[in-house]
Amino acid sequence: GAVVSQHPSRVICKSGTSVKIECRSLDFQATTMFWYRQFPKQSLMLMATSNEGSKATYEQGVEKDKFLINHASLTLSTLTVTSAHPEDSSFYICSAREGTDYGYTFGSGTRLTVV
């Protein structure tokens, strides 16, 4: 089946620094990938849709200058959390659609802790 690899799985960074999270589709091409955020005991919230070769589409309330998304190839999207603050600590998950009507595969997630 389709596999989406996300790296790193865990990261701890100091407040004010930037962190980059990678999302790769391993055995299929994904023109569109999605970035979600999940706070403890809350639902997954879509942050942005990453489009290969064009600008990402951000959901309302998500700061595009803080959460930089780059989708430079058909198999890689990156999310950079810039000038991270403790309130950005969360579980970030990417997903990609692999072609079928219901084929959305999630990455394994990244636990970000900002201290």
Add this chain to the structure above:
Amino acid sequence: GQNIDQPTEMTATEGAIVQINCTYQTSGFNGLFWYQQHAGEAPTFLSYNVLDGLEEKGRFSSFLSRSKGYSYLLLKELQMKDSASYLCAVREIYNFNKFYFGSGTKLNVKP
């Protein structure tokens, strides 16, 4: 907007059957998904319903009633490894790739 409701937590016994309900209120509907999520891991796909009725897949079944804005996930012959959170998600009609997730139902399976 979308409003997805599901119970916060449920407990069941190994070998039993459990039904997890999901109700939704949406401005548009283009399919309902169920995902399983173990703590600290990514969700994995369980089922997809776009028409009314029951979809069966092994020990897991999912039901949809669009007129009632209601779905359930049925888990049979529960195993300890089924202890996880189960997420109900509705796909938007105007954006084929946009999902609204419920906050998840944590299922505890006890011996």
